[in-house]
Structures are given as structure tokens and as C-alpha cells.
Amino acid sequence: MRRWTHCVVHPKKEPAIDALDPSVTVADIGEFALIDRSVRGRVHPPSTLLGPGDDAAVVAAPDGRVVATTDMLMQDKHFRLDWSSPRDIGRKAIAQNGADIAAMGARCTGFLVALGCPSSLSVSVVDELNEGMWEEAVRAGAAVVGGDVVGSTQLVISITALGDLEGRRPVLRSGARPGDVVALRGDSGRSAAGLALLEAGDVRFPELILSHRVPQPHYESGPAAAIAGATSMADISDGLVADLTHIAEASGVDVDLDSEVLTPSDELNSAAESLGLDALQWILTGGEDHALVGTFPSTATLPDGWRRIGRVTGGGGSVTVEGRPVEGTPGWTSF
Ligand SMILES: Nc1ncnc2c1ncn2[C@@H]1O[C@H](COP(=O)(O)OP(=O)(O)O)[C@@H](O)[C@H]1O
Ligand SMILES: Cc1ncc(C[n+]2csc(CCOP(=O)(O)OP(=O)(O)O)c2C)c(N)n1
Numbered sequence: 001m002r003r004w005t006h007c008v009v010h011p012k013k014e015p016a017i018d019a020l021d022p023s024v025t026v027a028d029i030g031e032f033a034l035i036d037r038s039v040r041g042r043v044h045p046p047s048t049l050l051g052p053g054d055d056a057a058v059v060a061a062p063d064g065r066v067v068a069t070t071d072m073l074m075q076d077k078h079f080r081l082d083w084s085s086p087r088d089i090g091r092k093a094i095a096q097n098g099a100d101i102a103a104m105g106a107r108c109t110g111f112l113v114a115l116g117c118p119s120s121l122s123v124s125v126v127d128e129l130n131e132g133m134w135e136e137a138v139r140a141g142a143a144v145v146g147g148d149v150v151g152s153t154q155l156v157i158s159i160t161a162l163g164d165l166e167g168r169r170p171v172l173r174s175g176a177r178p179g180d181v182v183a184l185r186g187d188s189g190r191s192a193a194g195l196a197l198l199e200a201g202d203v204r205f206p207e208l209i210l211s212h213r214v215p216q217p218h219y220e221s222g223p224a225a226a227i228a229g230a231t232s233m234a235d236i237s238d239g240l241v242a243d244l245t246h247i248a249e250a251s252g253v254d255v256d257l258d259s260e261v262l263t264p265s266d267e268l269n270s271a272a273e274s275l276g277l278d279a280l281q282w283i284l285t286g287g288e289d290h291a292l293v294g295t296f297p298s299t300a301t302l303p304d305g306w307r308r309i310g311r312v313t314g315g316g317g318s319v320t321v322e323g324r325p326v327e328g329t330p331g332w333t334s335f
């Protein structure tokens with residue numbers, strides 16, 4: 001595949017840009033210096049045929065089809081600058097989008113990053129955000145290939161992720177069939193626990209708070225699930241029950257979860273006890289873990305790390321635990 005490396009504005013050998021005094025704002029250096037700081041010294045993988053600097057990027061699509069998704073993060077709705085470092089926010093923004101690519105059974109090939117920045121924002125915050133976004137983009141096997149920077153009243157991060165199916169069929173929400181096994185890759189409930197701890201100002205469970213600040217999707221488990229014959233898949237952004245309900249509705253099936261395998265860890269139980277909250281509720285309805293949930297034919301061998309959590313029955317879009325409906329809202333609601 002031809003790579004127009006000579007068109008990349010900054011040759012990759014150039015060193016990363018120097019740190020600035022935190023009192024220097026984005027208004028002090030302006031849009032183009034800010035973009036310069038975002039792209040300079042970055043090394044792109046071979047899938048980036050043309051990196052930032054021209055009117056658009058060119059990303060390889062060897063499969064001939066491009067998987068595309070976008071999720072945006074608003075200050076004080078999705079993150080708080082007093083709860084998370086800019087680096088962690090950057091990592092989470094990429095993880096949230098990369099998880100949607102993995103949930104289709106695809107591999108990430110590139111991320112486009114659109115930033116809305118208040119004029120008074122310190123350049124060092126944007127530098128750290130970029131560090132986090134790059135760190136996670138590389139973990140996902142891809143790179144930041146372009147973006148946009150505009151002035152805004154609050155910090156806004158809008159990411160578009162691109163992915164490659166490598167010749168496989170996409171794993172849809174609509175493919176679950178009665179008799180399938182429901183399986184989970186990753187943890188559910190830890191991010192919700194971390195959020196509750198931050199809301200309460202309780203710093204006693206740092207690992208749970210870290211899970212909220214920096215969800216770590218198992219990107220490779222999406223393609224592995226597709227190869228193993230997954231019939232449906234989603235990432236858990238709104239909550240296990242909410243996201244499984246999307247699958248159940250799209251597939252025209254019911255899902256019944258097995259309470260035994262959803263037993264909270266000691267850590268989750270201790271955090272819930274100390275806050276007077278319910279750990280099982282975090283597991284069932286807490287969002288933002290970006291774990292993958294999917295359905296597989298009962299004859300399939302689950303890929304590494306996936307564990308069975310329930311089964312698919314015939315029906316019409318409901319999710320139950322041991323046959324009982326889940327009380328309250330099934331997950332996060334934005335409005
Ligand atoms: N404003 C919009 N215009 C068009 N499609 C949208 C819009 N918002 C969401 N969607 C689509 O609706 C579907 C569900 O969105 P969402 O619940 O945000 O998915 P996810 O939880 O995986 O991020 C996705 O296919 C998404 O692309
Ligand atoms: C300050 C703050 N308050 C609340 C939350 C909790 N929260 C915000 S969005 C969300 C769910 C997922 O968000 P959404 O934007 O709907 O992502 P998508 O489903 O589109 O991937 C949760 C649990 C948070 N992360 N930060």
C-alpha cells in the first residue's frame with residue numbers, strides 16, 4: 001500500500017514539543033500553534049497513509065469497508081477536571097470510541113479528534129489530553145489521524161473512530177438467537193462504583209476510581225469474538241442491562257442472566273457497603289466499563305477471557321436475572 005509520508009506535516013523524527021508554563025492559555029498561542037503541538041513528533045502506524053496536515057487524512061481500508069463510529073464527551077457531563085487528569089480524560093475518550101469499533105468485531109485503524117476549548121484553557125491541559133489520547137490510540141493499535149480545534153464555552157471532546165473488519169462480517173446487535181450463550185469480556189460495575197466514590201469524595205478504593213477514570217477495553221476480544229462466531233455484540237457504555245436490552249430488542253429475543261456469575265467482588269461489596277449502595281445494581285446498570293457483551297452459539301468455544309453470564313431465549317426484548325425483571329432504570333440516561 002502506498003504511503004504518502006512526505007505529505008505528513010511533521011517528520012516523525014522531530015522531538016515531542018516542549019512543556020509550557022501552565023499559565024499559558026490556548027488563546028495565548030492560537031489555533032495553529034495548538035494544532036502544531038497536537039501533531040508534532042507523532043509516529044503513525046502503516047495504516048495511516050496520510051496523517052494530519054492536509055484537508056483530510058487517508059487511512060488504509062484493506063477490507064474495502066470502513067467501520068465508523070462517533071461518541072462525544074462534554075465537560076461536567078462525561079468528565080470533571082477536578083475528578084480526572086486531562087491525560088486520563090484523553091484515554092477514556094479514545095477508549096469509549098475504540099470499544100464501539102471492537103464491539104463490531106473490527107480493529108481500530110484511526111481516530112479523528114475534534115476539540116472545543118475555552119480561550120482560558122491552559123495549553124498544558126491540551127498537551128496532556130493529547131498524550132492520553134495517543135497512549136490509548138496506540139493501545140488500540142491505531143493513531144490519531146486528524147481532527148479539529150474550535151473555541152467553546154466548555155471543554156468538549158468529540159471523537160470519530162474508524163475500523164477494519166479484515167474480511168469478516170460485522171457482528172450486529174440483531175443477530176442473537178434463542179439457545180445462544182450470553183458472555184462478557186471485562187468487568188461490569190467497577191466504573192459505576194468509581195463514579196459513586198468520586199461523587200461521595202471517598203478515596204478509599206483507588207482501583208475502582210481508576211476503573212472509572214480510565215476504562216480499559218479488551219480491543220482484541222472483539223475480533224476474537226467475531227472469529228469464534230459471536231452472533232451479536234455491544235460494548236457496555238450505558239449499563240449491562242441497558243446494552244443487553246438493545247441486543248434483545250434488535251434481535252427479537254429475551255436474555256436471562258445468571259445471578260451466580262454476576263456475584264460482586266469483595267472490593268465492590270466493600271465499596272458498596274461503605275457508601276450504603278448496592279453492588280449488584282452497579283454490575284447490572286452501571287455504565288462506562290466498556291466491557292464487551294455478546295452472544296455465541298451454544299456449540300461455540302468462548303475466546304480467551306470471555307465468560308458465560310446467561311442465555312438467550314425466545315421472546316421480545318426483555319432482560320431478566322434468573323427470570324426476574326431488573327428493578328429501576330436499566331442504565332444511564334443522558335437527559
Ligand atoms: N445524532 C445522531 N444521528 C444519527 N445517528 C445517531 C445519532 N446519535 C446516535 N446515532 C446512532 O444510534 C446508534 C446508537 O447510538 P448510541 O446509543 O450512542 O451507541 P453506543 O452506545 O454504542 O455509543 C448508533 O448506531 C449511532 O450511530
Ligand atoms: C461528571 C460525570 N457525571 C456522570 C458520569 C456518568 N456517565 C456519563 S455518560 C455515561 C454513560 C455513557 O454515555 P454516552 O454518552 O451515552 O455514551 P454511549 O452510550 O453513546 O457510548 C455515564 C455513566 C460521568 N462519567 N461523569
Ligand SMILES: [Mg+2]
Pocket residue numbers: 070071
Ligand atoms: Mg454513542
Ligand SMILES: [Mg+2]
Pocket residue numbers: 071096097100237
Ligand atoms: Mg459508545
Ligand SMILES: [Mg+2]
Pocket residue numbers: 099100103234235236237
Ligand atoms: Mg456501543
